[in-house]
Amino acid sequence: MSGWDRTRMERTLENGVTRRGFLKGLALTGAAAAAPCLLLRALSADANQRFGEGYQVFRNACPRNCYDTCSIKSYVKDGAVRFVEGAPESTYTHGGLCVKGNSYVRYAYSPDRIKYPMVQDGRGTGRWKRISWDEAMDRIAKKILELKQQDGSLLGLALTKYSGNFGITNYGVEGLMSSLGYTTRLVGTPCWPAGIDAQNFDMGNMWCNDPEDMTQSRYIIIWGANPAWCSVHSMKYIYAAREAGAKIVVVDPVLTQTAAKADEFWQVVPGSDGALALGMCRHLLDLGLHDAGWLKANALGFDAFAAYLRENVTVEWAAKTSGVPAERIRAVAEEFARAKPATIWIGYGMQRHVNGGASVRAIDALVAMTGNIGKVGGGARYGHLQTWGFNYHAMIRKPPEGSKGFVGAAGPKGEFDFAQGGAAVKYTDRALNINKTAQEILDAKDPAVRMLWVSCKNVLSQDFDRNKLLQAFKKLELVVVADHFFNQTVEQADIVLPVTTLFEEWTVNVSYWHYWLSLNEQAVKPLFESKSNIEIAAALSKRLNELAPGSCTFPTQLDTREWMEKEFNKKVYELFGIQSWEDLRKGPVKARMPQAAWSDLKFGTPSKKYEFTSDLCAKNGNNALPVYVEGRKPYDKLRLLTPHSKFNIHSQFQNLDWMMGFNPAPVVYVHPAAAAERAIKDGDTVRVFNKTGEVRLTARLTANVARDTLLMYEGWYKGLAFNCQNLVDDTPADMGKFKTGAPGVAIHDQFADLVRA
């Protein structure tokens, strides 16, 4: 092979300067000779500049359902993202992402991405045909019009969407539905609704302090949360507090990574958190360590609560119920009351129980009675939506003239339903409980749910009672799924639409935890034929209006950057202290809010006070007081917990080969004693089963779980059938309907047994 050297040629080609020098004057000969070529064209004039030597840097934001909502800097070269970093401008993200965020390049450029609109000839058959966007939209539009004609309304069209992408413009999916008329919505949230309601009853809203103020806490109890895995960027504040002398206590059924970093860990009986908190309250009451002055000025109904404690609660009872020694309950309660400020981080895990809302209220009460609400470094931290004051331009859409819908009371459609309120309307959307998706689809009548639009959600991986879901899907005439990867839901779709990743669209992101605002710029062209959710909405609207003018009010053409701009308003600019969204190109900004939630102590409750006695709570079917509510009775031998892993967010990320490299397969953690009773050894394949279904996976023996508890992390592994939702039924939690439209779900009140497989 004389005459040339591959390596040298490649190096020449990779360098813009040498490449241009290489062919000198000949460079444009190609254009003339390219006559028969179909996929090539003459280079546009600026191409050599675009093909620059350095990196272009773009601002992105992680849109996943995560506390941290990281601000990202993306480095682009040759039109492709080469690597990402955390934005150093955010003191929260602090220049670093997490294991998931660092896999984004792999995510966007995975050969497994869905590339084109495709149609499946028979769900689950794998007989896919590629279709054009026009054809896809045509098929979908015709089905929608058919439903409307046959049913007289569009209630036969259901939308299920949750947390796959929290970029604000992605609420255009809801916007699309609204601009079609009145549809059926799977409402609520499987995530955190019981706690949201609890905090609303107690304080009038869910509003947590700035997590960065934990550095000033003197005492931190992390209760049912695992930030070491699920909010890695919060850990530095907890460490800082600890180094400044604060004590860190972790309450959890599992010896989590967060527990391993604490001063003290309590392994608690799942679902007994309310009893434990009330036991601490009772002890403080007995010692007079409650903040009587604060309570008098800012609370309603403390006397009734005190009376309840005296009559119904003892520390010994709390110890017996929760499994935590009475002596520790007393000691930590006293330490907590004496340390000022002291805070409790209330995790979402601990409210995924039939008594989850009641437990959150009991913990809120403990924080409130020690006077820690409204203080920097204090607070009952759960989450907040204070920074979410966008226009929801993409979401808020008018129905077409003459649309018919559901007649009946309209509730909120989830915690992010910012379209709520306004003038009374004749019709509304039909609300079905997202946490009972399968049963609701099976039961829906007049009209039946005939078409399902799935967006930002992997129904068959994440919704409960998978077997029942498969039955429910059989009732559907058309299933449209918009997604990035070929997951279990796409397998059962009729039409799949490829969606852009964060690098390929404009949007804007905020967190439900920290106070930062991040711009998400389009860094690269959409790969293949992917479109953003709002572009999909526009394309469908275009076809609908061609077929039936006026049938959809969604614009038929749009620019994702313009739509991002339209989400901003004066209040957002003021809150974040910026003149224009363009300022965000210099980096994320933080809301100019007091660090402490409720710092003015003007609560959002009917009484404007902290309500130990909440009539609103009573009116919504619960107790007025934060009393103890019994947990779910076991229906099998062992408790089953299915929380978040560090390698994924729900069904996202774990499927990537890089992630599979670090975490190749799911496991179930079993206590050695429980394993011994069943002759199970570490590494054995086991079958975990209950009344809902079964899964097969590898057993790992660990004393990190109690002997009556099984632990497996949820997630979607590429090529593996594993799905923990085979074992999780749809039993509701006690609260959630008030603010999110549907009660939560008792994900951690599940039971199962296992045998060697």
Next chain:
Amino acid sequence: MKPSMELPLVLFTILSQTAVGIVLLSGLRRWSLAGGAGQADRREWTAAAALLALGLVFSLFHLGHPLDAVTALKHLSTSWLSREALVFALLAGLMLLAGVQGLPRGIVRLTVAGGLLGLLIQGMTYAPPSFPAINNVLPFVFFLVSAVTLGAGAASLLAPEEARPALVRVLIAGLWAGLGVHLAAPCVWLSGGTVMRLTGQAYLASPLYWAHIVIGLALPLWVVLKSRSIPRWLPFVLLAGALCGRIVFYLETMHTAANMGALY
């Protein structure tokens, strides 16, 4: 650290050690004897050169980029592997030269000394700190045993008739020594640190280890002791046994990195 059989290296070390063994025994014999070299003597040396050359070719197959093999000579200052490559390449040349030229005394002595040096260097190449069990003189001892036993076996097919009785004695001594070393080593490792202990356990649990002990050492010893000769098929049995032993050496010797996060 995923251990592998390293088949090209197995073949290279075994063949090169056989070649060195052949010339060592022949050279030592010539050292003590006067007189010219016969056809059989010369045949021995050219065969050794051929075996070594074959081994060197095999060794290329373990490189990711065999065409760049010559650059392996670049680091003679500290790399035992560079030295090994150089010495064995030179040895192949010397063996051939000696064979062609009728075993001139100077070249024979140089080759014998070079062969011993080669074994020593090879032993050093395979004694890095990452393998605590063999981070010592053992690789050299193993290789010397291979050289002597395989060399004596191979020589029995090639050497002149008068050299046979000496070869029998050498083989018996080599096999006794080999049995002793190879049986003792894993047992000694069992009382060492964690990685050494794991290595010992892995050896003793490996069928190939026992195949080496039986096929490569004990059985040949019994045959030779019983018959006081080296049957023509025995060298091939020796070779098969040695190959098993060398695979164990590459496959089962534990690397420190395989135990990261555990006690050492």
Next chain:
Amino acid sequence: MSNIPDHTGALTCGLRDFFAAADGRGLAQAYARIAAAGATPPPPADWDETEYAFNRLFVGPGPLAAPPYSSVYLDPEPRLMGRSTSLTRAVLQAVGLESTWIGSIPDDHVAVELDAALALRNIAATTGPGPGGELAALRRYFVAGHMARWVPRFADRVLGQLSLPGPIVTATRKLELWLEAELAALPPDAGAAPARDIPQPSTGGDYA
């Protein structure tokens, strides 16, 4: 078919259209073009099965059985928009061309590369090897140093699949033969050795 270079470019175009096809109709039309360029088995009556299999192999939506991108075979890791994508783009840019799919479909899709090979051949025919043999060297690099390194592996991966419909087998075999012919058609000597005269980029870090 023997190793006769595809003088008219008809086979190249047919193969390009086949691997770029969006649906069964496109596959059928491309197959007809391939057939026109040389004998092929008769086309199937129904293209559905071919289309399903084509999508399983090259399109999706599931993980691809044989991704048609060079970066998957040549780069240190199988991913899209890798180094090979940039290199193919650079070859095109060197002769003043770019993919009409630029930025959305990786430039190293087999169809784009077939088109690029066609363009390079046409340039060689009309412009010659270039004053210092640069164009010839570029073409030799692209065909022998790039396509020849991955197309056979791609073809193996396709042909290694079970129960492949006939047209895909035919097209893939034709692709292998096309490569052989194209390699054989390269000038016997690439002329001067331009590689030595190419100014080399500095090897410094990528950090501005």
Next chain:
Amino acid sequence: MAKRLAFLVDAKRCLGCFTCAMACKNQYATEPGVNWREVYPLQADIYPHHERAFYSLACNHCEKPACLEVCPVQAYSKREKDGIVVHHQEKCIGCGNCIRSCPYGAPRYNPVEKRAEKCSLCHERIDAGLQPACVQSCPVAALTLIDLAAGEPDNSVQFPPGYPKMPALNPATRFRQAELPIIHRREDI
């Protein structure tokens, strides 16, 4: 004065979150399964709680690197100015000698390139005044870059349990050891 750059692995702070290992892959797009940085869980005889304490390890940039010494093609160099051991992959012929010889398993075999590769402490980033990708991304400063020429870090050790003790190589990595919380397990069972 010449620096001696090193990783300080603070197991007391480390969450075992794998961010560092993935940040390395993000920066260098290493092949699936070829990881220059690994996060090793400590076994029960070192830390009693299963998968709750870790050492995040890449190359230790030894004072006397085994890889550099044994490499037959001089593909390794140790930078005078800061002690970073750099692997020059273009020189590597894939003999695997470094992989066999490094007691810490830092060099890895890339089956596609058929050459070894390893952490070169992001030396281009260092030269540009940046932190290594892994260090920059660690959310809790459990992995930091230190200069041993400026003195040993407080409360640190060179050879903690779970890490091969190789004084002759004098690896630069320093460790702080994990701590145990007070644990109250359930009393009801």
